[in-house]
Amino acid sequence: MLRKHKESVVTADMKPGKVTFYLPSKFLRTWLNERAAIKGFMLYTIFTALYLAHATLRCDWQFGAQTFDTVESVRKKLGVRAFDTITHIDQLVDFLDIDFDRLTTALAASCKDCEVALTDINGDLKDMDMAQFVCGDFASEVGTMDYPTRDCKTADAEYAERPSALKAPCCLNNTLVQASMSVMVWARFQPEFLEPDFLSPGPLSLADLLAIDNMLREGGPAFDRLPQSKKDLFVQTARHLPPGVKAAGAFLYLSHSVDEGFVVQVIFSRHQRMLGSERRATWRNKVNEPGIVVPLQTFWTHDYRSQHHALTLLKWVFWSWSLLHEILGYYSRNLTLSALAVELLHVYTVFFVFTTVSPVVAELTTAGLTLSQWTMWISINEAAMGLRCFVEGQHMMVGLKIVVLTVKTALYSLGTLISLTFFMSVIIGHIFGQLFGVVDHNLDPWTWGLARCMVQLVVPADLEHSHMVQDQTAALLFYYLCLFMFRLAFGSFVVAVLVAAFNKARGEIDQYEKHKTSCEAGFERRGRSVLVQENALASAKKKFRRFIGIVWYVLTWCDYGTFVPTMERHLLHLSMAKGDESGMRTMFPEHELAEEFGPQTAMHLVNDFAFEKTGTSDAKEDPQDEAFSL
Numbered sequence: 001m002l003r004k005h006k007e008s009v010v011t012a013d014m015k016p017g018k019v020t021f022y023l024p025s026k027f028l029r030t031w032l033n034e035r036a037a038i039k040g041f042m043l044y045t046i047f048t049a050l051y052l053a054h055a056t057l058r059c060d061w062q063f064g065a066q067t068f069d070t071v072e073s074v075r076k077k078l079g080v081r082a083f084d085t086i087t088h089i090d091q092l093v094d095f096l097d098i099d100f101d102r103l104t105t106a107l108a109a110s111c112k113d114c115e116v117a118l119t120d121i122n123g124d125l126k127d128m129d130m131a132q133f134v135c136g137d138f139a140s141e142v143g144t145m146d147y148p149t150r151d152c153k154t155a156d157a158e159y160a161e162r163p164s165a166l167k168a169p170c171c172l173n174n175t176l177v178q179a180s181m182s183v184m185v186w187a188r189f190q191p192e193f194l195e196p197d198f199l200s201p202g203p204l205s206l207a208d209l210l211a212i213d214n215m216l217r218e219g220g221p222a223f224d225r226l227p228q229s230k231k232d233l234f235v236q237t238a239r240h241l242p243p244g245v246k247a248a249g250a251f252l253y254l255s256h257s258v259d260e261g262f263v264v265q266v267i268f269s270r271h272q273r274m275l276g277s278e279r280r281a282t283w284r285n286k287v288n289e290p291g292i293v294v295p296l297q298t299f300w301t302h303d304y305r306s307q308h309h310a311l312t313l314l315k316w317v318f319w320s321w322s323l324l325h326e327i328l329g330y331y332s333r334n335l336t337l338s339a340l341a342v343e344l345l346h347v348y349t350v351f352f353v354f355t356t357v358s359p360v361v362a363e364l365t366t367a368g369l370t371l372s373q374w375t376m377w378i379s380i381n382e383a384a385m386g387l388r389c390f391v392e393g394q395h396m397m398v399g400l401k402i403v404v405l406t407v408k409t410a411l412y413s414l415g416t417l418i419s420l421t422f423f424m425s426v427i428i429g430h431i432f433g434q435l436f437g438v439v440d441h442n443l444d445p446w447t448w449g450l451a452r453c454m455v456q457l458v459v460p461a462d463l464e465h466s467h468m469v470q471d472q473t474a475a476l477l478f479y480y481l482c483l484f485m486f487r488l489a490f491g492s493f494v495v496a497v498l499v500a501a502f503n504k505a506r507g508e509i510d511q512y513e514k515h516k517t518s519c520e521a522g523f524e525r526r527g528r529s530v531l532v533q534e535n536a537l538a539s540a541k542k543k544f545r546r547f548i549g550i551v552w553y554v555l556t557w558c559d560y561g562t563f564v565p566t567m568e569r570h571l572l573h574l575s576m577a578k579g580d581e582s583g584m585r586t587m588f589p590e591h592e593l594a595e596e597f598g599p600q601t602a603m604h605l606v607n608d609f610a611f612e613k614t615g616t617s618d619a620k621e622d623p624q625d626e627a628f629s630l
Helices: 025-059 061-078 089-110 152-161 174-189 206-218 228-238 248-260 309-333 337-344 348-364 371-395 398-436 448-457 465-470 472-516 536-556 564-577 590-597 599-609
Strands: 003-005 021-024 114-119 133-136 262-270 273-283 293-303 523-525 587-589 611-613 627-629
Touching (some): 021 025, 025 371, 025 536, 025 564, 061 114, 061 262, 089 174, 133 174, 152 174, 174 248, 206 228, 293 371, 309 337, 309 564, 348 371, 398 448, 448 472, 465 472, 564 590, 587 590
Antiparallel strands (some): 003 627, 021 587, 021 611, 262 273, 523 611
8 A cells, every 4th residue: 555654854954155966865765665676576586486496396297197197097907996986995905905916017017117115104205214115116215315226026035034014025026015014914903913933933924924814814713723812812803804804904904094094105106206196085984884985095296306406506595685685674674673563563574474484494394294285385385475476576567566556455345255255155055055965965065065156256157957956946046146146246346346446556556656756845856967968878888887786786785885775774864863754755965975975875876866956945835745655
């Protein structure tokens, strides 16, 4: 918004017999503020572009989409059920016991560079080692970002010789994969099964694991011959298994996993360019509908080949540069801690802090998030950073300034209107659920049902055939009610609010631009460049020096022969000492500038902003002579 100031003009007496030039603080501080804002916009925009480029290279979603298509084509060719169509825990058992082996075998033939890993941990790979994997065709160590291909012949031979929860086989040998899953299950539920000499002399073997599964599947007679203590363990474990279960270990693992909501994470790697599938399932109603599950599958992609060190370094250089520029801006604008506190209490400060700190925190830690959640965090950062570039870009283009000011002007009215729309959308969502929820599963009033109503601000909804079949009268009645209320009424109100705000913003900006170039009463702009006739060569040299000065300012914050933030702070201090609290209505004589900043700096400043006192200003202030600032 534009704010108005009304202060008297502060000047110093002219020396008799000599033309004294004056420098208006309004012109100088406005120019310095706008140039600082442009520099801040340039630095932060470059940082945003580098951040976005780095995130895109790291996410590697285009290559991940190719890998996804390859895996899907193999799955469809085999006729393997898609994970998100699974409805029963027995189908989950089949996936781990049968389908996963079929998929990895076929994938090895169809995709020569594809490697597969299976883990029950839903987290970042850099926090895992082989102890967290059921199987893995590539190696993983905690704290590293390197995942080399394993020698599967050696790894499988070592695992077959001595199965252990601290290591994992490759994923092509289904026998070893099932053994690894059993080891992982028994280590969690019945660690006594894994102790040496439990079923046979010596350490745990593949035969022992197979015997344990067979005995649990066959039931009582199979372990009657065991000592009583071991028999009790089998009886206790068998109570958790339904009759006829094929894979005891897989069933127990999946039952516990569905209780927790996370089943397994399948990772496909192609030269360390990875596609991950986080597979979850929950009970629909464990007591009344035993075995029925609700599946959910989400994906992530990541390129672990290179850390892009040069791009990362450049990104943080511009982040540091941008942050330092903002700190110097706060330093130059605020002489006291109370003034700084007033500026920091502005609502924009919250947005500024988020767009400055959140990208750094996201790069330093995943904060216990899964890779899909972390990617969402990065995406939110990018959206916020882009919005900040849009807001700060108003200092580069008047068109952007109008848009930004329009949104600020309309913010309250739009917020009120959107709140009303949200409230009515929830009500309509519940009504639609009551009428058509049985035949339309996309009417949850807090998700799809809410979105269906809100989107009508832009596009009218379709008249659903299932709604017409269920209740034709209700379907037509509420279809036209929503069409009128959301599309015609609320949608038109949004346009009206924006148009009114646009007209008001354009008028204020035009008035501000006009005031910014106006002279104070009793003064006339002169400037050395106006007084001195210059030839073409001298003019070209002057423009070149000005360009070099701008570049030097961007690099060092120095211009006019001095450090600009310190000069601006000192000018504000001098203005306030003259009674000009805003720092925008003081006229500094040339000799005072020379005393405060030196003759060279004074000469450069007066050359750009020189005014001459042409008469005595009226003691009564013109009502139209009001200063505006953004």
